[in-house]
Amino acid sequence: MPETPLPPPLERIRVQLHEAATHLQSTPPRPTWRSRSSRLVAKPLPIALIATAFVGTATAAVVVTTTTNSLDSRSRPDAPAVSSVLGILDRFGSDGGGQARRPLQGSQVRGLTTTRDGIQVDVATDGQQLCFSGHSAGVTRLTGLDCVALPIPADAIPFSSGIAGSRTYLMAIVPDGTSRVVVTSTSGEEIVAQIDDNIAVAVLPEGGVAGLGWTTPDGRSFIQTPGEQARITSR
Amino acid sequence: MGELSPTDAQLLASGDPADFEALYLRHVDIVTAFVMRRVRHRENAIDAVAETFARALAARGQYVARRGPVVAWLLGIARNLLADEARRERVADGARRRLGMERISVTDEELDAVDRHVELSIDAALSQLPSEQSHAVRRRVLFDEPYIVIARQSGCSEQAARQRVHRGLQNLRTYLAEAQI
Numbered sequence: 001m002p003e004t005p006l007p008p009p010l011e012r013i014r015v016q017l018h019e020a021a022t023h024l025q026s027t028p029p030r031p032t033w034r035s036r037s038s039r040l041v042a043k044p045l046p047i048a049l050i051a052t053a054f055v056g057t058a059t060a061a062v063v064v065t066t067t068t069n070s071l072d073s074r075s076r077p078d079a080p081a082v083s084s085v086l087g088i089l090d091r092f093g094s095d096g097g098g099q100a101r102r103p104l105q106g107s108q109v110r111g112l113t114t115t116r117d118g119i120q121v122d123v124a125t126d127g128q129q130l131c132f133s134g135h136s137a138g139v140t141r142l143t144g145l146d147c148v149a150l151p152i153p154a155d156a157i158p159f160s161s162g163i164a165g166s167r168t169y170l171m172a173i174v175p176d177g178t179s180r181v182v183v184t185s186t187s188g189e190e191i192v193a194q195i196d197d198n199i200a201v202a203v204l205p206e207g208g209v210a211g212l213g214w215t216t217p218d219g220r221s222f223i224q225t226p227g228e229q230a231r232i233t234s235r
Numbered sequence: 236m237g238e239l240s241p242t243d244a245q246l247l248a249s250g251d252p253a254d255f256e257a258l259y260l261r262h263v264d265i266v267t268a269f270v271m272r273r274v275r276h277r278e279n280a281i282d283a284v285a286e287t288f289a290r291a292l293a294a295r296g297q298y299v300a301r302r303g304p305v306v307a308w309l310l311g312i313a314r315n316l317l318a319d320e321a322r323r324e325r326v327a328d329g330a331r332r333r334l335g336m337e338r339i340s341v342t343d344e345e346l347d348a349v350d351r352h353v354e355l356s357i358d359a360a361l362s363q364l365p366s367e368q369s370h371a372v373r374r375r376v377l378f379d380e381p382y383i384v385i386a387r388q389s390g391c392s393e394q395a396a397r398q399r400v401h402r403g404l405q406n407l408r409t410y411l412a413e414a415q416i
Contacts, residue, residue, distance in 0.1 A: 004356070007348040009281045009341045010263055017259055017288055020334035021252035024292065163303060186311040188318070206382075208303045210311050225315055 116194065116201040119169050123199070125150065132199075134162055134171050154178065154216040155232070159200075161209050168204040170212070177217025184211040184225075243305035243408070247295050255295070258305070259288055264356040265376075265407075266309050271350060272377055273314075275321045281341050281349070282326035287313040289330035306408055310376075363410045367391075368403030375400045 006014060112123045120135045131147040148158040152175045159172035170183050174195060181193040181200040187207035193200040200214075211225040213233070221233045241249075246258040263284065270283045290312050291298075298308055320326050328338065341349075357377070361369040370389065374380045375396075386396040 004352065006260075006263070007345065007352045009339055009345050009349055010267065010284070010352075012339050013263070013281070013285045013288065014256060014259055016285070016336040016339075017292060018252050018256050020289065020336055021255045021292055023335065025250055025252060186307070186314055188314075208307055208311055210315055 112197070114197060114199060116196065116199065117169075117203045119171070119201065119203075121171050121199055121201065123173070130173065132158075132160070132171065132173055134160065134169060136169070148173070151175070154218075155220070155222055157181075157212075157214055159212055163208070167206075168208050170200075170202045170204065170209055172200040172212070172214075174198055174200050174214065175217070178214055179217075180213070180215045180221075182213045183209060184213070186210045244298065244300045247291070247298055247305055250295075255292055258291075262306055262309055263288070264353045264360075265306060266313055267349060268353040268357050268377055269310055270313055270317065271353065273317050273379070275317070276324065277346060278341070279320055279326045280346065281339050282328070283313060283316050283320065285336065285339060286316055286326055286328060286331055289334050289336055290316075293330045293334060304404070304408060306404065360407055360410055364403050364406050368399050368406065371396055371399035372403035372407060376404070 005011070114121050114123075118136065121132060122135070123130065123132045125131070129147045130150055130152070133146065146158055146160045152158065152173060154175050154177075157172050157174050157178065159170060161168055161170040163169075168185070170193065172181060172193065174181060176198065178195065178200075181195060181202070183191045183193055183202040183204060185191065185204040185207035186209070188210075189204065189207070191202045191204055193202035211223055213221060213223040215221045223231060223233050241254070243258060243261065246254040246261075249255075266287055267280070267284050270287070271277070271280050274280045274283055287309060291309055298305065303311075316326055331338070357373075361373060364372065367389065371385055374385050375382065382393050382396045382400075385400075386393040389396060389399075391399075
């Protein structure tokens with residue numbers, strides 16, 4: 001701000017950060033599930049979306065940026081619906097060797113649209129990747145299209161969040177047996193996400209996402225907070 | 236107030252030390268003001284500010300723009316640190332240790348100077364906003380007052396209070412960028 005010099009303690013932080021940033025300059029950021037999944041996207045095409053309306057009382061503009069790929073155009077609404085995402089994941093679960101048991105053929109894509117807590121979650125898979133995105137009332141795209149490789153690892157669940165008005169919507173795709181998906185908001189609230197058909201959805205009435213925790217089928221608990229990798233908190 | 240150029244997200248993502256420094260200068264005052272009003276032990280404030288930016292630097296590749304603005308991400312990191320500080324009576328230093336940053340010792344006089352600096356700086360920034368936005372941002376962000384209380388005392392609806400804070404923060408970011416670059 002302002003052209004006034006920083007007081008000494010803040011100036012010392014500036015100097016230390018500059019040195020640390022210089023040291024890191026040649027070091028690429030640590031990968032996360034998100035960056036890993038982005039490498040799996042076959043033909044990424046950046047699309048900037050600006051949604052200016054949201055059904056309900058909120059009137060603030062929602063601005064989202066996303067990447068998409070060939071699955072995007074088929075993720076909705078013309079993808080043939082299946083009974084549940086569970087069915088999709090079962091079909092492509094690991095056989096122990098990391099290979100899909102019964103992959104879809106060629107360009108087949110199967111998808112599912114489900115509505116939960118006022119948002120619509122679209123999921124589609126081609127057997128190699130699973131992509132999902134969120135919309136509000138079928139109008140506003142809350143999140144970009146996120147894609148992850150199958151099978152989904154229990155210790156790095158894919159999630160995405162979008163903001164509309166004052167509310168933050170979070171959706172996560174969880175492997176079978178995942179339990180207690182808890183979202184902590186920046187205002188300190190803990191919201192337990194409802195899990196149904198491998199889709200976990202939570203609505204934060206206030207604040208952004210400060211952390212996401214979940215328990216894996218083998219009883220391990222993980223938490224991911226901004227600026228940190230997912231870490232195990234109990235066994 | 237025009238477009239931010241470069242944006243906070245661009246500064247964060249570039250990997251250029253000068254860009255991260257510019258981001259630091261853009262937001263250090265509001266992060267410091269936020270921390271100094273919430274920290275349990277005043278002497279921990281500078282630790283919390285340093286660790287917040289160290290975490291942001293270490294995790295610069297993990298910021299996702301659609302989850303909110305960079306300043307909200309920074310304040311989220313600070314809020315987590317302060318929650319931890321309240322429990323453990325100290326500020327975590329993991330990111331600083333990994334980055335080779337040393338703990339900064341401060342005197343009471345230096346903390347007083349920091350307090351005065353951020354107060355003046357935030358006042359200057361808020362004075363650029365329409366008064367209702369300035370009022371709402373100050374009460375919500377700096378003093379953590381619930382929207383319903385802000386609304387009641389401002390004679391507006393809770394939704395209007397939320398919008399004032401939202402728009403005020405947007406304008407504040409633009410002002411901070413213009414003032415810095």
